Amino acid sequence: MAENRQAVGFGRGFWIATAVLTVVAAGSVYFWYTLPISNALPEAILTARQIDDLFRFMAAVGSALYVFIFGYIVYFAIAFRAKKGDDPNAIGVQVHDNVRLEVLWTILPALFVVLLSIISVKIWYEITLQPANGLVVEAIGHKWYYTFRYPQVHGEITDEMHVPLGVPVTLNVTSSDVIHSFWVPAMRLKTDMVPGMVTTIRFTPVRPGRYQIICTQFCGTQHAEMNKQVFVIEDRPAYDAWFHSWQAKNANASDAVATASTGTVALAGGDAKAGQATFQAKCSACHAIGPYSQRLVGPGLKDVLHDPSHPSLVDGDAATPANVAKILQQGYKGDMGQMPSAQMNAIGDKDIANLVAYLNSLK
Amino acid sequence: MAVQAAHAGGGIADHIHPEPQGFIRRYVFSIDHKIIGIQYMITGFVFFILSGLLAETIRVQLMNHAGGFVSNDTYNEVYTVHGSAMVWLVIIPIVTGGFGNFVMPLQIGARDVAFPWLNMLSFWMFPVAGLLLFSSFLVGAPVAGWTEYPPISLEGGVGTSMWCAAIFLIGVSSTLTGINFIVTIMQMRAPGMTFTRMPLFVWAQLATAPLSMVATTALAAALAALFIERQFGVPFYDPTKGGSPVLWQHMFWFYSHPAVYIMVLPVFGIVSEILPTFSRKPIFGYKMIAFSSMAIALVGFMVWAHHMFTSGLAPYLQLPFMILTYVVAVPTGVKIFSWLATLWGGKIHLTTAMLFALGFLALFTLGGITGIFLAAIPYDLHIHGTYFVVGHFHYVLVGGSLTGIFAGIYYWFPKMSGRMMNETLGKWNFALFFIGFNGTFLPMHWLGILGMPRWVPQYDPQFEFWNRFASVSSFVMTFGILLFFVNVIWSLRNGKKAGANPWGARTLEWQLPSPPHYYNFKHIPNVYGLPYDFSLPLPYKGLDEELTDSPAPVPAGSH
Numbered sequence: 001m002a003e004n005r006q007a008v009g010f011g012r013g014f015w016i017a018t019a020v021l022t023v024v025a026a027g028s029v030y031f032w033y034t035l036p037i038s039n040a041l042p043e044a045i046l047t048a049r050q051i052d053d054l055f056r057f058m059a060a061v062g063s064a065l066y067v068f069i070f071g072y073i074v075y076f077a078i079a080f081r082a083k084k085g086d087d088p089n090a091i092g093v094q095v096h097d098n099v100r101l102e103v104l105w106t107i108l109p110a111l112f113v114v115l116l117s118i119i120s121v122k123i124w125y126e127i128t129l130q131p132a133n134g135l136v137v138e139a140i141g142h143k144w145y146y147t148f149r150y151p152q153v154h155g156e157i158t159d160e161m162h163v164p165l166g167v168p169v170t171l172n173v174t175s176s177d178v179i180h181s182f183w184v185p186a187m188r189l190k191t192d193m194v195p196g197m198v199t200t201i202r203f204t205p206v207r208p209g210r211y212q213i214i215c216t217q218f219c220g221t222q223h224a225e226m227n228k229q230v231f232v233i234e235d236r237p238a239y240d241a242w243f244h245s246w247q248a249k250n251a252n253a254s255d256a257v258a259t260a261s262t263g264t265v266a267l268a269g270g271d272a273k274a275g276q277a278t279f280q281a282k283c284s285a286c287h288a289i290g291p292y293s294q295r296l297v298g299p300g301l302k303d304v305l306h307d308p309s310h311p312s313l314v315d316g317d318a319a320t321p322a323n324v325a326k327i328l329q330q331g332y333k334g335d336m337g338q339m340p341s342a343q344m345n346a347i348g349d350k351d352i353a354n355l356v357a358y359l360n361s362l363k
Numbered sequence: 364m365a366v367q368a369a370h371a372g373g374g375i376a377d378h379i380h381p382e383p384q385g386f387i388r389r390y391v392f393s394i395d396h397k398i399i400g401i402q403y404m405i406t407g408f409v410f411f412i413l414s415g416l417l418a419e420t421i422r423v424q425l426m427n428h429a430g431g432f433v434s435n436d437t438y439n440e441v442y443t444v445h446g447s448a449m450v451w452l453v454i455i456p457i458v459t460g461g462f463g464n465f466v467m468p469l470q471i472g473a474r475d476v477a478f479p480w481l482n483m484l485s486f487w488m489f490p491v492a493g494l495l496l497f498s499s500f501l502v503g504a505p506v507a508g509w510t511e512y513p514p515i516s517l518e519g520g521v522g523t524s525m526w527c528a529a530i531f532l533i534g535v536s537s538t539l540t541g542i543n544f545i546v547t548i549m550q551m552r553a554p555g556m557t558f559t560r561m562p563l564f565v566w567a568q569l570a571t572a573p574l575s576m577v578a579t580t581a582l583a584a585a586l587a588a589l590f591i592e593r594q595f596g597v598p599f600y601d602p603t604k605g606g607s608p609v610l611w612q613h614m615f616w617f618y619s620h621p622a623v624y625i626m627v628l629p630v631f632g633i634v635s636e637i638l639p640t641f642s643r644k645p646i647f648g649y650k651m652i653a654f655s656s657m658a659i660a661l662v663g664f665m666v667w668a669h670h671m672f673t674s675g676l677a678p679y680l681q682l683p684f685m686i687l688t689y690v691v692a693v694p695t696g697v698k699i700f701s702w703l704a705t706l707w708g709g710k711i712h713l714t715t716a717m718l719f720a721l722g723f724l725a726l727f728t729l730g731g732i733t734g735i736f737l738a739a740i741p742y743d744l745h746i747h748g749t750y751f752v753v754g755h756f757h758y759v760l761v762g763g764s765l766t767g768i769f770a771g772i773y774y775w776f777p778k779m780s781g782r783m784m785n786e787t788l789g790k791w792n793f794a795l796f797f798i799g800f801n802g803t804f805l806p807m808h809w810l811g812i813l814g815m816p817r818w819v820p821q822y823d824p825q826f827e828f829w830n831r832f833a834s835v836s837s838f839v840m841t842f843g844i845l846l847f848f849v850n851v852i853w854s855l856r857n858g859k860k861a862g863a864n865p866w867g868a869r870t871l872e873w874q875l876p877s878p879p880h881y882y883n884f885k886h887i888p889n890v891y892g893l894p895y896d897f898s899l900p901l902p903y904k905g906l907d908e909e910l911t912d913s914p915a916p917v918p919a920g921s922h
């Protein structure tokens with residue numbers, strides 16, 4: 001029987017086939033490791049390279065394995081086929097199992113799983129733990145465009161995001177209506193923009209250029225048009241010039257609002273205790289005392305004055321007590337909805353001072 | 364007449380109910396598992412043709428980067444109904460309700476499923492659900508893709524609510540079928556058929572049924588909440604009213620990942636029957652194949668968040684989902700290697716059924732490999748929501764499930780109809796399908812990697828070449844599928860008479876006449892071994908009478 005098996009299954013043909021498949025598999029590994037991926041799709045951020053390396057690894061192992069599986073299917077189907085003159089009742093080699101083989105093909109994939117897990121966790125770690133000390137930008141998805149908020153720039157910038165080369169970027173994303181997503185293929189990075197929730201991603205741009213930002217979550221009729229946004233990375237002076245131009249442009253716009261306003265509120269002497277009571281009565285329907293992302297109608301306010309990842313208020317101003325007072329005074333309509341003015345909330349200047357003292361006391 | 368003969372036999376479980384009379388009771392509101400199985404298949408294939416037309420609408424639209432064949436809104440309706448129907452009205456009903464019903468009771472030596480009336484009820488929910496889903500086109504079909512993520516799925520007209528109701532109904536149907544199958548397999552196996560003597564197709568159904576039962580209830584809850592929020596404004600998912608959009612994603616994927624296994628495990632079973640039959644060899648590693656189905660079903664419940672790596676979950680929560688998803692590769696690999704080893708040293712008969720089974724092996728394996736890319740969080744952050752995903756799951760569901768369904772039809776058609784299918788047509792069917800399929804879905808992988816998102820009616824001009832290539836290939840594939848229907852219809856009238864066991868197969872259903880009698884077995888046989896030992900006599904006792912006094916031959920077409 002054993003000899004018979006030798007003759008039937010492991011004859012010359014089997015070894016020739018195996019040799020051919022080995023060569024093809026080696027060729028496929030070589031192919032993936034030499035494929036110039038970055039020619040077709042630039043690697044624009046620090047981690048893109050590692051992500052592509054992970055791809056090469058999976059593609060190499062996967063295709064080598066596939067070459068063998070597909071090759072053996074074809075080879076077995078041809079080599080062992082019942083031929084014309086064969087006895088129609090002939091049967092194959094009656095083997096039921098082979099413990100050694102089965103252990104082998106359980107353990108080898110298991111080892112691959114361990115290896116792949118280690119590699120992916122390592123890369124995942126680098127993606128998630130990018131430095132947080134650089135530029136903070138907020139990105140908001142809308143039907144069917146993106147807006148961006150920068151510290152020190154009043155208001156919003158539509159459809160173009162600029163970041164300086166080599167500076168770590170912390171991007172806080174959310175949405176004003178339905179779920180969108182923020183994908184820059186050249187950065188190999190994507191995150192959903194979920195309304196009522198702020199998600200943070202970090203990256204460090206390392207290659208100047210214009211790249212596409214694409215929405216990959218279905219968001220309505222013009223979803224496909226959220227593909228046209230460009231992402232520009234420039235070097236420092238150019239970036240600064242761009243930044244200042246927006247600062248100036250948007251400052252003019254908001255100055256007009258400022259002059260129309262009713263003046264400033266004296267914040268000194270605000271009473272946090274009294275502020276807490278007012279907050280319970282007037283604000284808690286729309287705001288939680290929790291992180292920014294804990295949204296009722298408006299954002300959570302616990303960290304409004306102490307959140308490094310959210311340095312500007314919803315209107316784009318820096319998170320200072322005076323600017324919070326301004327929002328309480330004038331109200332603000334943004335993409336989450338309407339923050340009522342002091343008049344609508346029926347609160348006076350004293351209440352505002354108390355509320356700001358209260359918010360400032362939270363940590 | 365046959366009924367009386369059977370009663371005269373006496374012995375265990377020989378209590379046979381008389382066959383219901385009249386066309387309606389026999390073929391419409393039938394409680395016979397074989398008729399119900401065939402009803403599932405016919406209904407499933409009708410919906411398959413409809414959603415196949417939708418698929419071709421998609422491919423025609425994408426021939427040009429600027430679209431232009433249908434409007435954006437129509438396009439969105441088309442792919443949403445295409446996806447929903449293919450999953451819930453085609454693959455799931457055909458592989459569980461269809462093959463499960465027809466084959467499983469025969470293979471375990473039972474006269475029917477445990478609850479035949481419930482079975483009929485399950486079936487009839489299915490066409491109703493299907494009509495509900497397709498009639499949503501009349502009022503504006505849902506548009507947000509088969510995943511219907513809120514808040515966008517909270518918008519729009521009544522079509523999306525009809526979608527909820529339809530999927531809910533089909534979910535109830537599949538839950539009931541799950542219960543029915545579990546009880547049947549646990550309670551109604553022929554004497555001597557221990558778990559380790561069960562055919563692998565039965566094992567596959569046993570692994571699938573708890574998935575249908577448990578996972579589908581999560582989907583039903585999610586759908587009910589979506590329906591209530593849409594129609595009555597109770598906020599579950601709307602974040603501006605305190606709801607959570609991500610809640611839906613959790614509930615949806617808690618169902619929809621196991622649903623992938625609802626769609627492929629039964630096909631694993633089909634292939635595990637076909638490969639040994641046409642290799643004239645025992646299935647290699649019977650126990651490992653059976654066990655790995657159960658392992659896949661179990662781990663399949665713990666990986667759902669691999670669809671949500673971009674949804675903003677807490678970072679550390681994501682890691683276990685990635686690693687558990689990798690782990691699924693191990694039992695899946697065991698299966699693939701065991702099937703391969705089954706071929707080795709066989710006497711292989713390349714019938715059409717066998718070709719489709721081999722095709723399944725080749726295509727499903729590729730779908731499994733690309734699944735690893737999506738499970739790896741770092742790479743998923745790049746390719747999630749792109750055409751890579753579209754390519755991947757079509758390899759699993761079309762290359763895997765649908766190819767397996769074709770294999771199963773070519774294999775069991777003689778048992779169902781008493782006639783053989785045409786092999787020449789069958790081989791053309793296979794070749795065109797296989798080539799067209801790969802041409803359609805392989806390029807999608809690099810389209811996605813290079814930057815083409817899914818769910819778009821227009822796209823960047825740089826992707827036009829491969830989209831046209833995919834569209835043209837899809838026409839080839841469609842033509843191949845057309846040959847399948849031609850073959851079925853032609854063979855029903857003109858196919859060669861099959862006889863009881865045209866393939867020389869060894870499971871119980873092949874020891875009965877084709878098609879089997881209403882009551883399946885005159886005497887419930889005794890089982891004393893695995894069905895796959897081609898060198899041994901059949902491991903059944905008490906089958907002698909099954910073929911000897913069949914009813915007098917009747918003219919073709921009137922049976």
Ligand SMILES: [Cu+2]
Pocket residue numbers: 179180181215216217218219220223224226
């Ligand atoms: Cu979108």
Ligand SMILES: [Cu+2]
Pocket residue numbers: 619620623666667669670
């Ligand atoms: Cu999944």
